[in-house]
Amino acid sequence: MTRVLPRVATELLQRYDVPGPRYTSYPTADRFVEAFTGEDYARALRLRRATATALPLSVYVHIPFCESLCYYCACNKIITKRHERGAAYLQYLEREMALHSAQLGVGRAVSQLHLGGGSPTFLSDGELAQLMVLLRRHFNLAPGGEYAIEVDPRTVDAERLAALAALGFNRLSFGVQDFDADVQKAVHRVQPAQQVFDLVAEARRLGFDSINTDLIYGLPRQTPTSFARTLEQVVELRPDRIALYAYAHLPERFKPQRRILNADLPSGAAKLAMLSQALEALMGAGYVYVGMDHFALPNDALAVAKRQGRLHRNFQGYSTQPDCDLIGLGVSAIGRIGPTYSQNAKTLEAYCDMIDQGQLPVVRGLALGRDDLVRRAVIMAIMCQGAVQFESIELAYLVDFRATFATELLALQPLVEAGMVTVDATSIQVTATGWFFVRAVAMVFDRYLQADQNRARFSRII
Template identity: 50%
Template structure:
């Protein structure tokens, strides 16, 4: 079904209003967020895997490849810098062990509708290692050949070429995500990621020739030496390349948490006004070029599956951001990977040694997680629909959970009162609708529904914009 309200053609800009709401807060790739995870063992996770079989939901697999050949200074990912691809061999062995232990508790006749390799840099692997990993995944879970599958991989254009893309297509991948960040050579040098446009352009051309369903480019605003003019030049080139999707992430400078960021001089970062100007220009230019602002940092062409899913009301958020494949159980494999199965989140250790030791001892590496309460599940649904549909029907939410949603969420509605007064959200009976200005601050609006947030401390999160 189509959304019963029009999406805004442009974003309303009020700098003073935005400054008031630009606080630190979660991105809500999960609710509750990972900061709420507690001690959680393999037995609890395997029970969740078995319980989830009754749903017959499709499976979504995420594989974390932590290796990179070089470190980008902005990076906040869980990664290991090395140029030695032999180090991937023992890691692939441990991954296979994890797959074997996981698949024992899964009904593997459930279709694997979604597959995502992230990192690190998955294309750190040799072509033979990629083939080996796909073979092991297929043997353990049974991969799909369905045309509607969503099999994606993150690619560093500096570590891939046209032969890589042809190999990935042969392995069954049909969607690519290329890391670009910025096309300005000065910015690239400042973040230790020198990547001439020709590298990206050649891969985009080959992906189109090979018939990949969708291609995403990642950009980051707020990087050192960026200005409105320099990022506008990057956007102009990106629009010429015409990717189906774009992710425009906000750089969060947290050098106290992420050591590589200590190589970036705070004085080189664009100021708050310049950064907001970059974001304003970005949204307006992309919308003028025909892209749909899906929400937060995601843009897509109207015919792309993300935009279609949003129009149909089936868009979902997971640990990779927005997803067009709703209602699947996500199994995360590899160091630091997080699973979302039935009513449980389960996370592997972030230290490679701990991950290896657990699997060498013959059991899954799960160390943290959470089983959601009724309150968690209801609030998760409310946050997800608000962030995906840019609206929330309290009547439908109450029906789904058997409660008076307006009374149950009276605390959240009270916290939304300033946003209602400021025109970020409007109320039409039981329906909350996000306005053009509110769309920009959707993370802040979602925070009103978060019952875990008060005790977590905002400094643990990046700023909303």
């Protein structure tokens, strides 16, 4: 399987390496509308409160602050060295939680918590402890849940890792991106490899259930040779999970990327070579290719979920948790409750202003229609299981699959001929080759995308 992509890439890349959504949701966030308001969101929360059989929640908390700017970053962040801003932000998070509890009720079970950013470790140990107290005051963090935090290696030491473990976090994600010194300088994120190795060793000693590292290929001054060295170091580091992202250079959308010179970026052929190297190196070292940009050791919960067909996908990527509702807290955070999506205000000023007015800080979202729900089920089955069983969709949504998706089944034929999918009387199956282009398979069923010719706002598939 490690050699599938290098063999087919030359004939498929030009056709299918196109901009496309990552499908952390369907419809995708670019389809959210301002007509969906905080009151619509509150109504969805109240409806969930009345549903006695609701599954445990997932909660995402966005901490937007960073001390320094990484030039590649496309996240919603605030660059500041004023750490007192963290304390003020926590006060608003507490008020936002209270607004949720007023609609949803206090003590709803949570089985998955993720702190992202920005840099959550911008907050002090005391502030993180305060945040966990607030979360436990409004929610019931279930025993055995997945409680994860994104960690900037430059902001923590062994003592801070011990504090995170004591607070109940059992999963860490270290932002590595690349170990090469020239690449680190080019993206304004210098962190010695030994620092990361020491932190991962300490995290293992402390007993964290799963340790993830993020890598990016396609960064300025990266070459296949330099990235091969980084891959060797990552294999030696041996984290439980690896997220391997393709850098999407969209300077017209993300101002920090304007500091990156186009001349420093690797060519498309070099990016493909780096992806090929990564697939061979990581799977050759025993990692399971979970899908798209995720790898995991065979005994990691993510790889186990993939084998057992229990993989799910939410706004944080692949997940082992059931397809549950998601509460998004903080600036720009996205949530999902029942057949709705919502997003908070994207600026700190607007977010705080809405909370000061006693309003849930939702500025846009979407209430899904019947067609959206059916297509979401199909797209998530493709993205997570690599297969769609027609009967399961027909029973769940009372549709005739072949009649409903006649146009899409016809549009799949080029992918069938390319060896990316197989289609028979009862199902669609993504092949080993197709897994590397799974977004292209899912895009066929995206009604909004097929009607939209402006796809440049998305990252490329490869």
